[in-house]
Amino acid sequence: MNNFASLSTPRILVTGATGQIGSELTMALRQKYGGSQVIAAGHTTAPDSLLATSGPFEVLDILDTSALSHIIQKYQVDTVYHLVSLLSAKGEKNPDLAWQINLIGLKNVLDAAREYKIKKIFWPSSIAVFGPDTPKMNTSQSTILNPTTMYGLTKVAGELLCQYYFLKYGVDVRSIRYPGIISYKTAPGGGTTDWAVDMFIQALRTRDYTCFVREETTLPMMYMPDAIRAAIQITEAEASTLRHRPSYNLTAVSFSAGELAMAIQQHLPDFTCAYQPDERQMIADSWPQTIDDTFSRNDWGWQPQFNLDMIVRDMLANLSPVEKLSVQTTNTH
Ligand SMILES: NC(=O)c1ccc[n+]([C@@H]2O[C@H](COP(=O)([O-])OP(=O)(O)OC[C@H]3O[C@@H](n4cnc5c(N)ncnc54)[C@H](O)[C@@H]3O)[C@@H](O)[C@H]2O)c1
Incomplete structure (x- = not known):
């Protein structure tokens, strides 16, 4: 069988x-x-x-x-x-x-x-x-x-x-x-932290992005x-x-939308980011900015490896020159 x-x-x-x-x-x-x-x-x-x-x-x-x-x-x-x-x-x-x-x-x-x-x-x-x-x-x-x-x-x-x-x-x-999870292979599925992936794609595609949360919105990411x-x-x-x-x-790194934009600008100086909050702002505002994951570290040895700088370098290297995220097959019925 x-x-x-x-x-x-x-x-x-x-x-x-x-x-x-x-x-x-x-x-x-x-x-x-x-x-x-x-x-x-x-x-x-x-x-x-x-x-x-x-x-x-x-x-x-x-x-x-x-x-x-x-x-x-x-x-x-x-x-x-x-x-x-x-x-x-x-x-x-x-x-x-x-x-x-x-x-x-x-x-x-x-x-x-x-x-x-x-x-x-x-x-x-x-x-x-x-x-x-x-x-x-x-x-x-x-x-x-x-x-x-x-x-x-x-x-x-x-x-x-x-x-x-x-x-x-x-x-x-x-x-x-x-x-929030950041990746370059498969597009995110409709979450409140999708801006962190979208920003990379638009930075490479058009050099500008309109972010759906405010510049100072800070969330835990990985x-x-x-x-x-x-x-x-x-x-x-x-x-x-x-x-x-x-x-x-569980956590790895926390940053704001503005901090991510600045980190991308280190590599793409002509990238610009505008901020136009939509209904997802309220969801983002209801979540923590930083997380204490001591129990994961103590109980099963959790240790993140990627900080913001490493994430930005890796995302730009892997998405560039043509952003190529595969879009999921439809998941609503
Ligand atoms: N991605 C993140 O940032 C994030 C953050 C926190 C928690 N999570 C959790 O991690 C898990 C995976 O998240 P993800 O980002 O890969 O989500 P995703 O939306 O990318 O994937 C979820 C999958 O569920 C499938 N699905 C939807 N309805 C279905 C149904 N009726 N039957 C079978 N399949 C169905 C969809 O096709 C989709 O491929 C979820 O439990 C999510 O809540 C994800």
Whole structure:
């Protein structure tokens, strides 16, 4: 039925595999464990890329529980990286769909984990769990979680749901609260931190960008290689070291829109940036500026590698001369 490299290496399902994080995480896991060990599940037909040819690809609507069961059984999956989501800005445009995909989709995966005795699940939460009344600086692991977006609400509820399944059924879920993720391979999926990627693309394309948040808006961010390393590292950590089960704070670097524009100008002096806040400003204003991720560093050895200067150099080197982000296949229904 399958030709797995070995039954002792994990048999991994990545949901949301064509997304910004999923597309790179799938390839990193295939590099580590072999193509046939890592099943990429996308919402629609396979993209025209290595993702579809370097290992199995399945179409999966996360709300279709029998399709999910079928894939888990077909490939004898024992580890799931569950990345399906409707992000913050898209979620505000369609809160009902965000509830379904983010929360019911997660519950479907947790129920399948119970039924098929999945060994480990990785599920990312987000800095969107915090809200306007959360302290903004050096925000701690256990503080006020009172988000005002549907996306944030589903992440808080999702964290509690994961904790419940862990305590009640022993489902081993590992979770981190990602900050905004910056990358050059796959376009971001409609979040509030998309400006940090858009700014690079427009800087290279037209040398000017109109940013949808104010110049002084500061948010925690992370470069994709750090985000991928964190996902794999926490999923492979000894269970006994993970003392904070619902989800871990995680960060790498914080900067404002204006600081990113200045860092890009160091390399492209004729780049100009204007600021025209839209509805996403309110979401950005409700999130912390800097994050305390001490527990991640202490419990499972988290250490980011990319600072702002390194991110800017790498983004410009890899996007240049023609910006070439692949756009995800459509993900709304
Ligand atoms: N990218 C970031 O900046 C960021 C920050 C914090 C947390 N996260 C979290 O990381 C995870 C991955 O995020 P991402 O940036 O890759 O998101 P993304 O939007 O790029 O990818 C999500 C994927 O989910 C798929 N999807 C949507 N509805 C679906 C459905 N009904 N069935 C199956 N698939 C469906 C989409 O096709 C998309 O490819 C999410 O849980 C997100 O909340 C991301």
